[in-house]
Amino acid sequence: MKHTSKNLPDQARVVIVGGGIIGCSIAYHLGHMGCRDVVLLERDELTCGTTWHAAGLMVTFGSLSETATKMRLYGRDLYTQLETETGLATGFTPVGFIEAASNADRLEEYRRVATFNRYCGVDVHEISPKEIRDLFPLARVDDLVAGFYVKEDGRVNPVDATIALAKGARNKGVTIIEKVSATGIIKKNGAVAGVKTDHGDIAADVVVNCAGMWARQIGAKDGINIPNQAAEHYYLITEELDDIPKNMPVLEDPSHYGYYREEVGGLMIGLFEPRCAPWKIGRVPADFSFGEIEPDWDRMGPFLEKAMSRVPITRELGIKKFFCGPESFTPDLQAIIGEAPEVKNYFVTAGLNSVGIIMGPGLGKMMAHWIMNGQPDVDITGCNIDRLHTFQNNPEYRRHRTVESLGMVYQCHYPFQSMKTARGAKKSAIYDRLKDQGAYFKDVSGWEGADWFAPKGHKPIIEKHSWGKAPWFANWEKEHKAARENVILMDMSFMSKFLVQGKDSGSVLDYISANEVNGPVNRVTYTPWLNHDGRLEADLTVTKLGPETFLVVVTDTMHRHALTWLKRHIPDDAHAVVTDMTSAYAQVNIQGPRSRDLLQSVTDTDMSHAVFAFRHAQEIAIGYGRAICVRITYVGELGYELYIPTEQAVHVYDTLVEAGRAFDLSHAGLKALGSLRLEKGYRDYGHDMDNTDDPYEAGLGFTIKRLWYR
Numbered sequence: 001m002k003h004t005s006k007n008l009p010d011q012a013r014v015v016i017v018g019g020g021i022i023g024c025s026i027a028y029h030l031g032h033m034g035c036r037d038v039v040l041l042e043r044d045e046l047t048c049g050t051t052w053h054a055a056g057l058m059v060t061f062g063s064l065s066e067t068a069t070k071m072r073l074y075g076r077d078l079y080t081q082l083e084t085e086t087g088l089a090t091g092f093t094p095v096g097f098i099e100a101a102s103n104a105d106r107l108e109e110y111r112r113v114a115t116f117n118r119y120c121g122v123d124v125h126e127i128s129p130k131e132i133r134d135l136f137p138l139a140r141v142d143d144l145v146a147g148f149y150v151k152e153d154g155r156v157n158p159v160d161a162t163i164a165l166a167k168g169a170r171n172k173g174v175t176i177i178e179k180v181s182a183t184g185i186i187k188k189n190g191a192v193a194g195v196k197t198d199h200g201d202i203a204a205d206v207v208v209n210c211a212g213m214w215a216r217q218i219g220a221k222d223g224i225n226i227p228n229q230a231a232e233h234y235y236l237i238t239e240e241l242d243d244i245p246k247n248m249p250v251l252e253d254p255s256h257y258g259y260y261r262e263e264v265g266g267l268m269i270g271l272f273e274p275r276c277a278p279w280k281i282g283r284v285p286a287d288f289s290f291g292e293i294e295p296d297w298d299r300m301g302p303f304l305e306k307a308m309s310r311v312p313i314t315r316e317l318g319i320k321k322f323f324c325g326p327e328s329f330t331p332d333l334q335a336i337i338g339e340a341p342e343v344k345n346y347f348v349t350a351g352l353n354s355v356g357i358i359m360g361p362g363l364g365k366m367m368a369h370w371i372m373n374g375q376p377d378v379d380i381t382g383c384n385i386d387r388l389h390t391f392q393n394n395p396e397y398r399r400h401r402t403v404e405s406l407g408m409v410y411q412c413h414y415p416f417q418s419m420k421t422a423r424g425a426k427k428s429a430i431y432d433r434l435k436d437q438g439a440y441f442k443d444v445s446g447w448e449g450a451d452w453f454a455p456k457g458h459k460p461i462i463e464k465h466s467w468g469k470a471p472w473f474a475n476w477e478k479e480h481k482a483a484r485e486n487v488i489l490m491d492m493s494f495m496s497k498f499l500v501q502g503k504d505s506g507s508v509l510d511y512i513s514a515n516e517v518n519g520p521v522n523r524v525t526y527t528p529w530l531n532h533d534g535r536l537e538a539d540l541t542v543t544k545l546g547p548e549t550f551l552v553v554v555t556d557t558m559h560r561h562a563l564t565w566l567k568r569h570i571p572d573d574a575h576a577v578v579t580d581m582t583s584a585y586a587q588v589n590i591q592g593p594r595s596r597d598l599l600q601s602v603t604d605t606d607m608s609h610a611v612f613a614f615r616h617a618q619e620i621a622i623g624y625g626r627a628i629c630v631r632i633t634y635v636g637e638l639g640y641e642l643y644i645p646t647e648q649a650v651h652v653y654d655t656l657v658e659a660g661r662a663f664d665l666s667h668a669g670l671k672a673l674g675s676l677r678l679e680k681g682y683r684d685y686g687h688d689m690d691n692t693d694d695p696y697e698a699g700l701g702f703t704i705k706r707l708w709y710r
Helices: 021-033 066-086 103-118 129-135 158-173 211-219 297-310 357-373 395-410 431-436 474-486 503-510 556-568 595-598 646-663 671-682
Strands: 011-015 039-044 096-100 124-127 147-151 177-178 180-189 189-198 200-209 229-240 250-253 258-263 266-271 318-328 336-339 345-350 438-443 447-453 488-491 496-499 523-530 536-546 547-555 577-580 585-591 617-622 625-630 639-645
Touching: 011 021, 011 189, 021 039, 021 158, 021 345, 021 357, 039 158, 039 595, 039 625, 066 158, 066 357, 096 103, 103 124, 103 147, 124 129, 124 671, 129 147, 129 180, 158 357, 180 200, 189 345, 200 357, 211 229, 211 318, 211 345, 229 297, 229 395, 258 297, 318 395, 318 474, 336 357, 345 357, 431 438, 431 447, 431 646, 447 474, 447 488, 447 556, 447 671, 474 488, 474 671, 488 646, 488 671, 503 547, 536 556, 536 617, 536 625, 547 556, 556 577, 585 646, 595 639, 595 646, 617 646, 625 646, 639 646
Parallel strands: 011 039, 011 200, 039 177, 096 250, 200 345
Antiparallel strands: 096 147, 124 147, 180 189, 189 200, 229 266, 229 318, 250 258, 258 266, 336 345, 438 447, 488 585, 496 547, 496 577, 523 536, 536 547, 585 639, 617 625, 625 639
């Protein structure tokens, strides 16, 4: 396409779409890493989306992710230093930050957070209500029990910080062009080849979608799944207050839905209400720049009144502005970052859940490293874009889940909590049978996973979240003991299952896997998948079902990541085809010392150790059904995994349960799975190890097939 008066370059190594804090940060860090062949496109003016109306908090306290906490610390340092480098102030003012605890549960949560944050380098101190009042004299503290104070935190001017990053990027040779809209990408052989704009095309090796609340619909043009959703977000600015105390810290009190700071001689009250209002579920207007939403006073009135009661003087001051602007939120309150599974070299950094100013510098640095080096240098398992599924992009899903996810921001974050909205969409074939057995379910990557079971004949157990022992702990304990001492049945149909077929499938899987998986037929092998630096990308099992047929099984959280990794590492000239069989097979595990006896009672296959040894796999008959039976365990006892065609799963389950009466078969849930595997020291990717570990560090050296060259 012929270029117009904007005089776009014909090509660039990297094109960034979006001129908010994230886009400018990535541009800045790419420039500082020596990549000057970068073009940032902004459809209107820098900061015009959501950056311009951000509250500007710069807080290091609060995250339970080491990656996120380190990024926060880096961001605070960068905002401090940018003026020296660029000559432009960021407005960073280290006035301090206080997180208020209003009850015993909040106090327990914040003490745990503070302990972890100190480990990560945050200098946080627990202070008394009187000390809160000394630091923030306008606050009412009679109902508070403690505060958590970080002296070095504070506030930053979002627009000034973004413009400073942009200047720093330009100083390193990065090109920033405003008033140009990206309209799509050019693809070649499944990878980015360029970017289309309303002023012409730019050939490019990499595109980075940093379009904020527009990221979803921009990605959708090219089939990229980015399920973030805009929602109304409010803050109030009062009239000026005579003799306002100087340098008051930022105060946050989730119990009153608010955060408070000085703003031009008055006070700002920011709000995170427990039930938000999603905005423009269908489509965010393309021309919404520096835009505001008409405030919903009726809906927000009770929350605002509660927030103002923490700082009573605000009730006496006039209201200068009650602002409502949209911000972008995700299904699990984790950012959406990384290389999209659908198109190689299409990167996304969006869905920052109202912490874009806090995380912007750190995310920019990490993404620049990823783009330049081919992989991230920090743990990204919790926020990688490939954790998300396409059904999470459904309008109805976003409509309901966004209300809950945003509402979680200021809730007490108890252990074992599971999302309640957008549930019931993915159920295993035996879901109803498990429900009849007393299963209590939790969200497992969108599936309904049986977490634990209530005994028959008992009254329903009311799940009350707390920091103490749960009311169902005895049930969990019983299931754990049953696996150790007798025999259990566990539904793990949510596990990801891929069939790899073709004459080259064995050699391909041997190439991808760190262990030797192309051995004898009817053999299962546990193996890591490693990147070029020898770091872990996944751990899984590969079962050789036939000379040219393999079954790959990986945990639910790694579904799209493992599938993408597998497909992208099959050589172009290899005859190997991957089929996602996750929904085609139910997975029922029979585990425990008496598991062999139970299975032997329902099949004519010889299950003896001499014939059916550890790591053996074979299709067996159970009643009228067939199942791929694999002798392997994730609980540390004798056990078997059964992969059953979905249409036969209920029948096979019924057959096992009926036969199990003679063996006192118990049902067990995922709580028991977790404690059993921990007791045995079995690793869980994303918890015990991640993409920054090598297999030897993770204790998986025994899974590595060493190659010796003469």
